[in-house]
Amino acid sequence: MVAVVRAAAGDVTVREYTSQRRAYLTLVLISLFCLIPFFWVVLAAFDPRASQFLQVPQDITFEHFRKVFADESGMRWVLNSVVIVGSATLLTLLFAGFGGYALSRTQAWWKRPLLYAIILVRIVPPPALIVPVYKVMLFLNEWINGVINQLTDNVEMQQQLSRMFSFIDGYLGLILIHCAMQLPLAIWIMKTFFDAIPKDYEEAAALDGASQWQTVRHVLLPLALPGFAAAGLFAFINAWGDFLMPLMFTSSPELQTLPLGMFRAFLRVDAIDYGFLTALAVIYTLPAVIAFAFARKFLTQTFSGGVKG
């Protein structure tokens, strides 16, 4: 292409072409270097003789995956992670949808200060919040356990309810914490998205006889879908990758999530099983990749042509 455009200046073209080739070669080398850990994880997961070195497996085995699910509680870790992070993402989207819409449409003087206050929560490093959050959760935990104890005398039932609804060492607590951590960014994303949806659509729907719910269902939700996809993807991937909160707020093995399972497998005193760890890493990565693939469809879906700018 360059050669065609610059045919008249032959020397310059050759020099440019060579320097471009050099630049691409450098970039390819850097990319390969960065990709080596990923290659290693994928190859070692299927390698019966997995080690800490990158090597092409001579045989392919699914033994490591079998071990994750059959010998260890891999399935429970996956389910815990999916349930906790999935619920937290849905809850985040629900709140971010309402909050983002309200903040987009209101003209009140406190709008800007509130928006900055929201994002400030995001700026504070999560470890700095652990002690105060733990205090609050502890207080709520005592209260909810009191309520559970009043509801039933059956100890087994109490334990099950406690695992579900406890704020510490319970699903609800982790879901709420993940939701609170992901909400600021999600609200900002949704607010920006709703800003871009003209109010005319809602007014047109009102004149067409749509109720509030019908306007949300038939007009706002479809239009805000790319926003929800973006906010949901960020929330899911951030919460999925979070290690600190499950570590601090869960202790029962039944509540262990994937990152915790991986961490504890790595810390075992006997020899490190690289095959097991890499298989776990592949399993850990897959849902995030699936989430991205799922959100991508909506992310690229833009609606235009409804209003003339």
Add this chain to the structure above:
Amino acid sequence: MSQIELIDIKKNYLGTEIVKGINVTINEGEFAVIVGPSGCGKSTLLRMIAGLEDISSGELRIGGKVMNNVSPDQREIAMVFQSYALYPHMTVAENIGFALTLKKVDKAEITRRVKEAADMLELGHLLDRKPAALSGGQRQRVAIGRAIVKRPKVILFDEPLSNLDAKLRVQMRTELMRLHREFGSTVVYVTHDQVEAMTMAQKIIVLHNGYVSQLGKPMDLYREPDNTFVAQFIGVPKMNLLQGKLQGNNFILQSGHKVTIGGGYGCIGSLQLGVRPEHLTLQPAATQGNWCVDVVERLGVESFIHLHNSEHESVVVRVEGDCEVAINSEVGLKIDASHCYLFDEQGKRLVQQLQATEVDCSRQAS
């Protein structure tokens, strides 16, 4: 019954009064155009009729019923937005039929009515397309289709043609008039374009600073403006206004030119003389009191010549066909005194009791 009555309608927004007491009646089946410059409150007024804005005080009646606190969908009105506001994720057919779908009308009936509206607007072949795949004119038609499919008693238009190019605008104007004839709905149409108002309206309501400056039939407003605002707003190019004084039967311009417009105005002192460009005629240059040619706009069928004089007054003259005048050349000017209007300092029209005569004002006053 779809008569619209606005009784002392006011709108306050954050302590500022935008609409300052509007009293207007729009008769059933009438095509009323609310016209005015930007910020005069015309869109706010329309949105109050639609129910998209609260009415601060006053009473809105549609078909005799007070509608102040009635929700938009209960008012039996439809609105065409300036931005079209077509739902971008729905096809043309879904857009047009959305109101009927919400009302849970039978599917076959929706299809039939959507098709009927689409055929009327020549959209039949576009029903499966999304708005993004339509041209500006087609989108506008879909927006109109969405309004008429509900068979409303009142259709509101908020500057619907302002996003279209000039050629399409002319075409859509005639189509809107045809549609109005066919449907017979009461139409309230907001625009800042006085050409749209003049060509389409049966009644024009001129808004200025939140007040009704004047209302009436288009040609009544053109021929008998109540004030300088209406006089200059209605008609292209706008009416020329010249400062001066009334002395007896003569109006003395600042340049000293004299126009005999007759007496009976019951007012003397500083006044303004209004004369439309078509009532001015170019004359050969005289020895004194000439005008200098600034710009000549040739439109083929007519030409507009912009002139100024030594008193920094400027006027526009309309001439049939082409006009052979050179820029910066000196010309004389004849004012048809029988078509002059007199306004007081506040811009209010002074009514003449006697007939004026035509005079040559390139002659200096004695």
